[in-house]
Amino acid sequence: MKTKAVRLYGKMDLRLEEFELPEIKDDEILVKVSADSLCMSSYKAAKLGEDHKRVPDDVADNPIIIGHELSGEIVQIGEKWQGKYKAGEKFSLQPAINYKGSMDSPGYSYKYCGGDATYMILPPEVMIMNCLLPYRGEGYFNAALSEPYSCVIGACRSLYRTDRQKHIHYLGIKEGGRMAILGGCGPMGLAAIDYALAGEFRPRQLIVTDLDNQRLQRAQSIFGPIAEKRGISLLFINSGELDNPHQFIMRLTENEGFDDMLVMVPFADALELGESLLGFNGCMNFFAGPTDEKFSARLNYYDVHYTEKHIIGTTGGNVDDMTEALELMESGLLSPEVLVTHIGGLDAVAEATLNLPAIPGGKKLIYTGLSLPLTALNDLPELAENSRLFKELAEIVKRNNGLWSVEAENYLLENGEKI
Incomplete structure (x- = not known):
């Protein structure tokens, strides 16, 4: 065939x-x-x-x-x-x-x-x-989307702390601890927030930084009510607007620092800030994948030694991580x-993939059986003026608080142009 x-x-x-x-x-x-x-x-x-x-x-x-x-x-x-x-x-x-x-x-x-x-x-x-x-x-x-979720689940499952009395490592987000996600309002950062609020082990405090106020506001509007319902203190911060990000954020932790941290962007200053914010026996996972083989950042080895900090990196997920993602989706928790x-x-696909770093926003979802130009959900109301398809999709997206949905997908698959 x-x-x-x-x-x-x-x-x-x-x-x-x-x-x-x-x-x-x-x-x-x-x-x-x-x-x-x-x-x-x-x-x-x-x-x-x-x-x-x-x-x-x-x-x-x-x-x-x-x-x-x-x-x-x-x-x-x-x-x-x-x-x-x-x-x-x-x-x-x-x-x-x-x-x-x-x-x-x-x-x-x-x-x-x-x-x-x-x-x-x-x-x-x-x-x-x-x-x-x-x-x-x-x-x-x-x-x-269970595959990208499996990557952040793998990253969170790989976070660890040690038992000071025995040589034992405890894996995963610290239950009831403090967690930070730096550069956390891109698509993978959003998936990490979603999982931190939904997984088996959840922090009591989650702080997310980014440099884009629009993305921060969108994430706040989506996850704020979920965090409140699940009893988690969630705060979004534009770290680029702070004169002293370290001092400001440390105060939010009562100067204890964080038990768990994900760094979602390949920037040296983000890694250095993250390491400085780690608390005793805390763990930082450098999740973002740099393209520069010589990429590096400064590390305070004095603190690594005396405060027993753990610095790791992970890439991708495994079958167990993806199975967990699918189960959480089926249960409606993600x-x-x-x-x-x-x-x-x-x-x-071809043009969008080759220009992906220059296209703003989150995930670009492709329906492979259709012919359709890459279209931002935010542009649907304007496009609706000349297209019945976009008019219906715009109304469905609006009913779903500006988000994509199974309802929108079903309509598109039934009415979109076949390739």
Whole structure:
């Protein structure tokens, strides 16, 4: 059968093409992709091309399909997996396969497996490593966003503190402790806030910094009521407007500092501020991925020694993290719609991916079976004047407090132009 997909041929060379998929083998599965969320990691892969660690050296001759934050439905199942999966079942996919130590990953390494496609073939290692995960909730965009949520869940699960009496490490957010998320109003920061308010272990105080007042206000309006309902003190701060951010924020912790911290931006001053704000036995996770191989920041080793600070970094999530994300979404505890600021069709992927750092807002959600220019949700009212589709979507988004929703998704999938 034929598929349409966005394929990477080399550095900054993405092409939307239609081509034939081979018949699946007994240990493969054919799936229909419904939604894919664009990730900055795909931009990095496009920028580096064959120099990227996960992209094959021969990508110019054997292009790969990009996209790894995806969801859809199972279409055809190879004989080996027929007792485990069902046709028509909704799914999401954990791209960090780690099969036999290989770095091969959907969206980076495979000729027929990537999220920016109408149909794709799952190689056997996806199923062997239990990376094909069922989704029993409503809609598709939630499941597609479970991958970025798995990354922040993995980051939070990796935070730790030690027992001073025994050589024991305690993993995860400190229950009832103090937590900070620096640079926390981008899409991944919003996911981290959402999880900190919803996960098994929750802080009593959460402080989030950013430099953009509009993003801070949006996050406050969304998460403020949730935090209040769950008994968590949540405060948003524009650290760029403070003469002395360290002094101001430390006072908010009664000069105790933070037990847990995530740094969501690759800036030296953010890392240095974060380390200075850590309390005794606190842990800071440098989550943001820099592109500069020599990126560095100053570290107070005196404090590291005498106040037993822990500095770590994580990238990506695993199957357990993604399973937790899907379960929290199915239970309604997470609000992935807060991440979405743009929608588009498969024909918008190449240009949007190559320009992703310059496009403001949060997640760019792609419906792979549709033809649709990348469209900001905030622009829907203006576009509604000349489009019935946008008029209806604008009204649905307005009813849902300016957020994307399963209702909006269903309307778009039913009425949008097929690609």
